[in-house]
Every structure is written in structure tokens, then in C-alpha cells.
Amino acid sequence: MHTDRVSVFARNGATVDTQRETGHGEKLMALTKAAMAEMLFNDLGLNKREAKEFVEQFFEEVRLALESGNDVKLSGFGNFVLRNKSARPGRNPKTGEDIPISARRVVTFRPGQKLKARVEAYAGSQQQ
């Protein structure tokens, strides 16, 4: 079965269509905002508009905190941590041209113990 679909909306290498196939033929569907809103609608009884708005605002609150210089600590899941990177020499990999990379602030994610343990349990169930 060939369901290796690439959306016509995909731009700049970003695949909008999240359905894809692994080498082993099973289909995977990534969790998206739409699926999360659907869950709030089904499980918690928010109406569709409320559910969509809630999911959007949930991520917006995290972005706002990070944007204003605050780390975000979600116990049981993980921490979003801001890091300041100093300027460093860089290079355009295509042309080989030297281009300095300016100092910047970046966000990193440090998964919590509980999430790491759950994900490792998945690894344990896969034979490598």
C-alpha cells in the first residue's frame, strides 16, 4: 500500500500532511492541534470552538512566557529552557562562504524523568 503522500500545501520542505509510512508499512499519524482539540471535545465536553481555542491558547501561553524570558516547567512532561548562544563563525554549506552567526537566544526542551522513562519503555518494546 502506497500512502506516502506529500501534501500539495507543503512548502519549504515542511510537510503539512502528517500521514506517512515507516519502512515497515505501518501508518503513523502525528499528534496535531486538531487531534488535541478533538480529544478535549470528546473527553471533556468542550464544544468544538472552545476546544480549538483552548489548544491554541495553551501553546500561546507557553510561547508568551518564553518570549518574555521565562522558562516553562511542566512537571511530568518536561522543561522548556532558554539559552543564550554567543556569536560564532558559520559557513554557508552550499557555497562554502564564511557567514558569522550572530548571538541569539534559543529554546531547548529537557524532558522530565517521567516522560523519559515512558519513552524508554517504548524503546524496550521494540527489538533493535
Add this chain to the structure above:
Amino acid sequence: MTTENSLTKSDLIESLARSQQHLALKDVELAVKSLLESMSHELASGERIEIRGFGSFSLHFRPPRMGRNPKSGDAVALRGKFVPHFKPGKELRDRVNGDHTDD
């Protein structure tokens, strides 16, 4: 309200309760916990999370390696494992960086 330069889950619940006035605090709390649980569950099932404008979560494989027991110094075989990985999306990267445009 944030405490010591960080936003916690309970801060997040309070902010959302303020912006979603039609929802009771305990419903907001339940919704936040459900969202985080669905995200953890997805990763624990080996699947990805893709939130446009925020970023994507996926698993990275760490191959098996020889480690050492720090007390005895004995070599120990460590099995390969998956670890969660987050890649911030463009909007989040830009906003965190104060929208400095370069290249």
C-alpha cells in the same frame, strides 16, 4: 504570575482560566493535564507531535554503548534507547530570539 523566572503548570492553568472565563478552573486544570498526557502518550507510543508555529516532538535513538559503573569502574553494557526530542518551529524561534532577522 510567574515565579523565579519560570512558568509552571499551575501558572499556566491560572493564565488559561483568566483567558477562558467561560470555563471553570477545575475544567481548565483537567484540560491542561489531558493535553500533556496526550502528548506524553503519543511519544511513549513512538509517534510524533507536530504543532505548527510551536514546534515538533519526536524520538531520537541513542545506540547501545558500553558504560561504566561509577563506583566500581566496571564496564556495563547499556542498551539502545529512545529519548524525546523537541525542534522549535519558526514562529517560536523568532519570537524567543526577539525577532532579530539575520540571513
